[in-house]
Amino acid sequence: MTGVQSEVDIGATQAARLLLGLPIAYGLSVALSRKAGDREVLMIDFSWPEELQMLRRSLRGFLTQELAPWERQYQAYFGGERRRLQDDGRLVPELLALLRQARRRSGELGFYGMQMPAEVGGGGISRVGVFMAQVEAARQGYGLNLAVMAGPEGASPMLLQLPEPLKERYLGPLLRGEQSTCFALSEPEAGSDIKHLQTRAQRQGDYYLLNGLKTFITNAAYADSAQVFAVTD
Numbered sequence: 001m002t003g004v005q006s007e008v009d010i011g012a013t014q015a016a017r018l019l020l021g022l023p024i025a026y027g028l029s030v031a032l033s034r035k036a037g038d039r040e041v042l043m044i045d046f047s048w049p050e051e052l053q054m055l056r057r058s059l060r061g062f063l064t065q066e067l068a069p070w071e072r073q074y075q076a077y078f079g080g081e082r083r084r085l086q087d088d089g090r091l092v093p094e095l096l097a098l099l100r101q102a103r104r105r106s107g108e109l110g111f112y113g114m115q116m117p118a119e120v121g122g123g124g125i126s127r128v129g130v131f132m133a134q135v136e137a138a139r140q141g142y143g144l145n146l147a148v149m150a151g152p153e154g155a156s157p158m159l160l161q162l163p164e165p166l167k168e169r170y171l172g173p174l175l176r177g178e179q180s181t182c183f184a185l186s187e188p189e190a191g192s193d194i195k196h197l198q199t200r201a202q203r204q205g206d207y208y209l210l211n212g213l214k215t216f217i218t219n220a221a222y223a224d225s226a227q228v229f230a231v232t233d
């Protein structure tokens with residue numbers, strides 16, 4: 001895609017890179033503990049730790065200084081479902097390309113993979129920190145911000161169970177926002193009741209032959225790979 005403006009605040013970007021390189025353990029800090037008669041009085045500080053406040057500022061900078069101008073430039077696609085979708089219900093290709101570009105940029109800056117452990121190339125941000133970032137992204141409405149944080153189309157902890165060669169093949173590109181996946185559990189006859197799944201996976205030499213139907217799978221139409229739940233015996 002050409003002509004996309006890039007105006008992100010470099011200071012904020014650098015801060016995000018630095019920050020996302022560090023695993024952050026979020027905890028409620030007990031600010032004051034003192035004895036009052038027989039009772040222990042604890043004061044709990046509920047404010048965000050400085051590291052997470054920095055993360056939020058960096059993310060806000062990315063959303064407002066880099067993504068918002070893209071959205072203004074391509075505002076025709078952000079004016080309602082009719083303009084977003086083709087007759088077959090899929091996203092129009094231009095919007096899909098734009099969302100992918102936003103996702104990749106978020107991956108470059110370290111936001112997209114922040115929920116995964118640092119050992120595998122993620123940001124190592126705590127669950128609370130990721131939630132804070134999701135709220136920050138959601139504040140921007142219904143636009144390119146949707147591509148900034150990983151949802152079911154991104155890397156999830158389940159992928160940490162993959163054998164090493166597969167981890168390298170699938171996890172890295174997902175963390176960097178270069179590819180997307182989908183979580184294919186639900187079926188028309190079983191819903192998400194895993195005990196009654198009907199999809200079967202039959203071993204055929206060094207691959208599995210899959211037979212079955214899935215439904216309601218977010219991002220299935222655009223995914224580069226799928227995590228498919230199937231019965232093997």
Ligand SMILES: Cc1cc2nc3c(=O)[nH]c(=O)nc-3n(C[C@H](O)[C@H](O)[C@H](O)COP(=O)(O)OP(=O)(O)OC[C@H]3O[C@@H](n4cnc5c(N)ncnc54)[C@H](O)[C@@H]3O)c2cc1C
Nearest residue numbers: 152182183184185186187190191192193215216217218219
């Ligand atoms: C927007 C959207 C995106 C989705 N994305 C994905 C995806 O990416 N991947 C995927 O695999 N699936 C996806 N799904 C499917 C979703 O995970 C399932 O629809 C959901 O888990 C509910 O399961 P179900 O359809 O089997 O409903 P059920 O579990 O059958 O539930 C139907 C109703 O019955 C009630 N119910 C269920 N069990 C009981 C019980 N024991 N006692 C009393 N009441 C009960 C429930 O509360 C509910 O009201 C998506 C669904 C939507 C709507």
